[in-house]
Amino acid sequence: MSEAVAETVASRFGELYGTEPHGVWAAPGRVNLIGEHTDYNDGFVMPFALPHTAVAAVARRADGVLRLHSADVDGGVTELRLDDLSPESDKNWTAYPAGVVWALREAGHAVTGADIHLASTVPSGAGLSSSAALEIAVALALNDLFSLGLRGWQLARLCQRAENVYVGAPVGIMDQTASACCEAGHALFLDTRDLSQKQIPFDLAAEGMRLLVVDTQVKHSHSEGEYGKRRAGCEKGADLLGVNALRDVPYADLDAALARLGDEEEVRRLVRHIVTENERVERVVSLLESGETRAIGPVLIEGHASLRDDFRISCPELDLVVDTALASGALGSRMTGGGFGGSAIVLAEEPDVDAITKAVTEAFAAAGFTAPRVFEAVPSAGARRLR
Numbered sequence: 001m002s003e004a005v006a007e008t009v010a011s012r013f014g015e016l017y018g019t020e021p022h023g024v025w026a027a028p029g030r031v032n033l034i035g036e037h038t039d040y041n042d043g044f045v046m047p048f049a050l051p052h053t054a055v056a057a058v059a060r061r062a063d064g065v066l067r068l069h070s071a072d073v074d075g076g077v078t079e080l081r082l083d084d085l086s087p088e089s090d091k092n093w094t095a096y097p098a099g100v101v102w103a104l105r106e107a108g109h110a111v112t113g114a115d116i117h118l119a120s121t122v123p124s125g126a127g128l129s130s131s132a133a134l135e136i137a138v139a140l141a142l143n144d145l146f147s148l149g150l151r152g153w154q155l156a157r158l159c160q161r162a163e164n165v166y167v168g169a170p171v172g173i174m175d176q177t178a179s180a181c182c183e184a185g186h187a188l189f190l191d192t193r194d195l196s197q198k199q200i201p202f203d204l205a206a207e208g209m210r211l212l213v214v215d216t217q218v219k220h221s222h223s224e225g226e227y228g229k230r231r232a233g234c235e236k237g238a239d240l241l242g243v244n245a246l247r248d249v250p251y252a253d254l255d256a257a258l259a260r261l262g263d264e265e266e267v268r269r270l271v272r273h274i275v276t277e278n279e280r281v282e283r284v285v286s287l288l289e290s291g292e293t294r295a296i297g298p299v300l301i302e303g304h305a306s307l308r309d310d311f312r313i314s315c316p317e318l319d320l321v322v323d324t325a326l327a328s329g330a331l332g333s334r335m336t337g338g339g340f341g342g343s344a345i346v347l348a349e350e351p352d353v354d355a356i357t358k359a360v361t362e363a364f365a366a367a368g369f370t371a372p373r374v375f376e377a378v379p380s381a382g383a384r385r386l387r
Helices: 002-017 095-106 130-145 152-167 174-181 225-241 251-260 265-289 293-309 316-327 350-367
Strands: 023-034 044-060 065-070 078-081 114-120 186-191 197-201 209-215 332-336 343-349 373-376
Touching: 002 023, 002 044, 002 114, 023 130, 023 174, 023 209, 023 265, 023 293, 023 332, 023 343, 044 130, 044 174, 044 265, 065 095, 095 114, 095 130, 095 152, 114 130, 130 152, 130 174, 152 174, 174 186, 186 265, 197 265, 209 316, 209 350, 225 251, 225 265, 251 265, 265 293, 293 316, 293 332, 293 343, 316 332, 316 343, 316 350, 343 350, 350 373
Parallel strands: 065 114
Antiparallel strands: 023 044, 044 114, 044 186, 065 078, 186 197, 209 343, 209 373, 332 343
């Protein structure tokens, strides 16, 4: 599969630019198993990589020119001069790869130009980190082609800066790190404060289970205001509690911390979600390490209730997936990603997958919603060179 994809993308690169690429790289989207909106609060997250990838065919240039093309967007090649790249100057898809080049150069790395052709199978707007996959694919390519010697977590930091500053989206570090650093058959337990990582075995098929992703087809965008409002509210909570980040509020002290926030009801809800969500991540890690994989189901359900009721970022479509899946025998289910649409995950016994998929699809039809896209999420490899 990888070889065929690499050949297709390289061939199209040749048609566009009249020469062979110097290589082809891939970076995956991700599903977050547990740990939502904790990353920009210095907390814990637990994503794993999807088999769906963004693929970049790239060639070096030495003339300060960046040329960009995507197989997934109508239009021709976009040509930019590196010296003209500036934050929030571009509101198109090209801001993501251009932002990576800008961030590398801002950090002092000698990137002198590139021709890039991109193609992606990561569903856009589904909360599966299509933008981070694109960024990491480009960053890894430039790291190799210009011999920058950067490690995966360093590329993730630079790609986060590209999205925060150049694109103008206040995302945390999880998505880029997952795309760069995940391993096949594992979930990544990541401390977003110091970027320490632990690969946790997560092979559901071997235990007779499956994890489904249900893409509600409701699009969301991180750069729109609601995500930023939640982040600002979390920062206000940390400030009011006198801590550097909500990560520093111990779970055992949560009730006392909430009492100190008085009548700041919205901030109280945000703080409660972050502190309890960090505890849920640690619980899931413990359960998986002790072989109690099925027992993570109730923790996923708790996480969805917290995102729905405290963080208030669910939507009718996401709630319908969770409620229908659980009523149809799922072990656990929750929304995943930034919220306000996107996807939900469903943990199920293998024999129940077809019935759950059918029930969710029928429930969407009965509600008059767009038919969801349902697929299995298999923990897959992180970013890599294909050729």
